[in-house]
Amino acid sequence: MAQGAPAPVNDKKITEDFSKAMELVRANYVEAKEYEDLTKTAIQGMLHQLDPHSDYMDPKGYREFNDKQHSRYFGIGSYITTRLRQTFVTEPFKDSPAYRAGIRYGDQIVAVDGKDTSKWTSDKVRELLLGERGTRVTVTVQRPSLAEPKTFQITRDGIALPSIPNFYMVKPGIGYIGLTRNFQSTTTQELVEAIAMLREKGATQFILDLRGNGGGYLDQGIRVADKLLQRGQSIVSVRGRNRNNDQSAFAEMGASDNFPLVVLINNGSASASEIVAGAIQDHDRGLIVGETSFGKGLVQRIFPMQNSGALVLTIAHYYTPSGRLIQRDYSNSSLIDYYNKRNFDPNVKKGEMKLTDTGRQMYGGGGIEPDIKLGNADDGALTTTGIFEATFLFTRELVNGQVPGFANYKLGSIDFDSKLKGSEFQVSDDLLKAWQTYLLGLAKDYPGYGLTQQKLDESKVWARKFIRSDVLLAAYGTDRRDQVVSDLDLQLQRAIQELPNAAALAEKARARNNAMNRR
Template identity: 35%
Template sequence: MQIDTYLTDDDLGTQLDKMRQALVVMNKEYVDPLDAADVAEEGIEGMVSSLDPHSTYIPADRAEDVKDQYQGSFGGIGIVFEVPNDTARVISPVAGGPSEEMGVMAGDRIVGIEDSSAVGLSSNEIQNSLKGEIGTEVQITVYRPTMDDRLDFTLTREEIETQSVRSPYMVDDRTGYINITRFTMKTHDEFREAASTLLDQGMERLVLDLRGNPGGVMRSSWQIANEMLGEKMTIVETKGRSEQMNRTISARPGGMLADQPIIVLVNRGSASASEILSGALQDHDRAFLVGRRTFGKGLIQKQFDLGDKSVLQMTVGRYYTPAGRLIQSPYERGEREDYYEEKFSTINQATYHLNEYRESISDSLAYQTDHGRTVFGGGGILPDYVVQPDTAALTHLVQSGLDYAFARKWFTENETDLRETWQDRPEEFQSSFEPSENMMDSFWSFAEKNGVQITENPDSVDTAERVYAAQTAQDEQAFVATRVKGYLARLIYGRGVARPILNRADPIFQEAMSLWPSSQDLAAYHKTAAPTIQQN
């Protein structure tokens, strides 16, 4: 197929000559010296901005990081760190990685990389300095607060897997939990390993958490859907201008979770490949979706190398759920600001004014699942059960991250004692550590210094202005204490220990745990021979 068959009014060669001439004239005649590469990049970004809102240009200095996110591995030293102020703090070394083997410990501050100070560097700057070709060496200097000393480590970079399946654990004797943070090329293998471990521990039903998962490698979402759907069930249909893009992906036999009850947690941060997976499970009545409306990204991007390591990540198709839904939010080409403004307006309506949102959806966007439930297209995936926020509760704490900010402050001030007492006792920390009365008093003082007011006068309550009733604060003391405990666990041990604690104070998770009868009803459809439904 010749490329000029796609052109309409203008000849491609003429337009390329025009762009080249403009660049030559600017470079030669502009009043100030220009960097031709910068001008060219601005031109590419301008062209891309005239397309759909999810086509992007990735400069060469960012392309490798984007590639790592999709591949699920990179050359590094194997640490998880954060930069809470001006110095990177090691949250945990990756098990079996170079840092753990050489003795880098949780709590170490990275103060030097090679011969340069690392104090004041951003997270990206530190990451770029530590990453590199597998087999090469990098020297780091850390300050260890528990020893009040500096230590030097020479570490050999190894292939480090960026885990996308986080915190699998047994909630109770029957219920497993798996969190997928994004979809990489290794996510399916990670999912199978986690699910297999939980099945060995007696899992009979699964909570699959896709909240905040922005998507990634579509194939991984298909593969995971394949583990839960019956043979020949459609997972997704893709359509585009090229013949290769027009295809239907269907499930194969032998999924390891073919008939267990499944609840999927979603929210506004669940996008793209997350919506493919949750949409397939919803359309086939395979899982019960709980949470809030998803982002609404039904466009497929493909990466095109531009020769200098920069990448054009451009939309080449659309995907449709098994029932035929396009869940892409409406957009006008080139109007990105309006697109996001309208998108988040409808997401907020679906969150806070659910009945009005449902009534606003036209009949043409209503679809039927395999067994006759009504689902909607045209903008994200609406869960089967929407957990609406309790606007009278201390929502500011969760939305602003105030509880995490306090936990970090308390941890910094008490790190030596916390590590000496609890570092090697994660299970005991989970079961027996409780924030003290003094800690909680400090929390409320911290909250008031950061704009939260607690009042004894019920007429003064205004949650929109962060003014809460004293009774509300008292009633939610245990909720706040649990979240602070969870974030302390994250700082001491990492996410694996923190997630079971934080889920105890997660309204959406807790609501989901009361909805197993609905999930069991759906699972019953799949206990016998699965229907062989294909979409045309």
């Protein structure tokens, strides 16, 4: 060995050193530490040196992951959230144990199985609500219309988590499909059923909404794209260090027809969502509207561990049909900066330029850039997080009949099936004044939340929309609320406008492909 050369790596010695370090920490550190916690942190630290998406799931996290991928979990069935350091129900799911028990929008969860949760975050409360099917959980809530807390005995059951929670006719002849939850084992079948049911209602054109869909199963992304492309068209290629991981996917069945299509994406659309959007864009099958997607083009494989946890390891990159790399650069970013997309300018073309089927120029290395770039806030959005959270508290009081002069807003249990009029619960100037008075009254108890007259004045346009939207949520649930307020969704409205252009582009691509096939 040359003098001064580093000693060869000894895998056995490294393993021994790691075990020795763990034992020294357990035996001598100033505070007691659990071996499992130390192991999890050590493995995660190692994986995070590789890339932002390689990770380790402990046994509990792995079980929850599998439940989500199979489109179900066991619990009471409700959306819960943290507002002003307290946990509230925003919606019980239709036909869920929570709904059948009488849980409502705005109920504050103050205790679970006798444990005081009044100051707990929603994540911590959620852990207590989950459990085995058939087991019972005691949930105590504080409701503004009741003088005393109300306690419910609820039996946990299987809760469906569909990838497509919402689809409807947004306009005559136009079907909207909200594929806004992750790609799971049931996703493709859900899409087929949604298209069929919308066709029965007269849909001949479609909007596919992938906003906020963070990915999921690769094979389901491929199968969804298969339902939208022509038979034989490429969908995605996967390339890694190990050539055994390389593969290319093509549409095997193909779309039953070539209906006009627009796809909605935003910066929360990632991975499998980007595979679908990229394939649609590269083949000029439709148009993409919204914001630049997240840029997650790394393929992970899950390796189960002996302790019932799992290692999530990146093994390859995704590439669109034209050869664009989906993954954006993460070499100079911390995890926090990467996930918050700091130091990333979607307007800077960093990747190699590629051409779509009709010759349009596209660039890789930064997610999927929409054909029509459009944000979704036309009123400055909200000025502080505090105003958003405090407005929820006001709406909670409103639907419980606790805002003087507005008894007509008082609601009972959520009604998932009543016929919508589309004009209910308009927010008047007088109601806005009551909103301002209520939030100013909270300012003393919540300093630093921006509950000032000036900030409230600046947020009036937003508040008018939010209050009505949340009252509709309390009255009818998320899915039907979204139908009523779809006219406020700027990206969706633009997608509707672009359907004729999407149809013309797809026809141009088909004519070009047919001409090439005849050669």
